[in-house]
Amino acid sequence: MSIRHSLLALLQDQPRYGYQLRVEFENRTGATWPLNIGQVYTTLDRLERDALVRKEGDDGGGHVVYSITEAGRAEVGNWFTVPVERSSPPRNELAIKLALAVTLPGVDVQEIIQAQRGASLRALQEYTRARRDATAGQRSADTAWLLVLDSLIFQTEAEVRWLDLCEARMVQQAQGK
Missing domain, CATH: 1.10.287 (Helix Hairpins)
Incomplete structure (x- = not known):
């Protein structure tokens, strides 16, 4: 599962902070694949490093809000158009x-x-x-x-x-x- 792309997809709707992304992901997938909040923030840090998201500041409650960049929109758009590869199946x-x-x-x-x-x-x-x-x-x-x-x-x-x-x-x- 691509958490990277999932978070980018969710940020297309609106800017969010990490916990909101986690909750929204779990709501949309029925909490079938729960996300660790540390994993969410680690992924956000990498997305920011790769210029796919940017920090928008604080929401007033101490949460750092992230928004998607144009490069991030292009990345997630590409993700939606490319089939999932089967060359390296997940471990069963x-x-x-x-x-x-x-x-x-x-x-x-x-x-x-x-x-x-x-x-x-x-x-x-x-x-x-x-x-x-x-x-x-x-x-x-x-x-x-x-x-x-x-x-x-x-x-x-x-x-x-x-x-x-x-x-x-x-x-x-x-x-x-």
């Missing part, structure tokens, strides 16, 4: 765990798969419930939150299918011995 702890488990003696891979499947199905139920609740009784639900929920639902469904495949491979391997 579950895939790493299973890859290591199948190579180590004494590890019950089936047990790992079953435990994860249960956790994944519970998460899928929670995401589906959250999606239903987000749309119930509202003419127009928060589109940003619905997009995040849909993404989480599809990712979790894919994970369950992948776990099914892993289990089938373990069965096939056991029968082949």
Whole structure:
């Protein structure tokens, strides 16, 4: 996830200080990926160093307010137009765990798969419930939150299918011995 670009995108709306950026990011993404406030301010410092944001002064309450520069607008505009690269996939702890488990003696891979499947199905139920609740009784639900929920639902469904495949491979391997 690009925190750098996310903060720039939020600053396009209006100048904000770090805590406001953190809250706005979490509001728009349903707090799915919480930001550490230290990470926000570290990123703002780098964005200022790179002339993508500038300090606008104090808000009167001791908070330093940042605004986006023209270079920052160009940077975030480019970010929105360029597809997310898949050449360097993010680390997947579950895939790493299973890859290591199948190579180590004494590890019950089936047990790992079953435990994860249960956790994944519970998460899928929670995401589906959250999606239903987000749309119930509202003419127009928060589109940003619905997009995040849909993404989480599809990712979790894919994970369950992948776990099914892993289990089938373990069965096939056991029968082949």
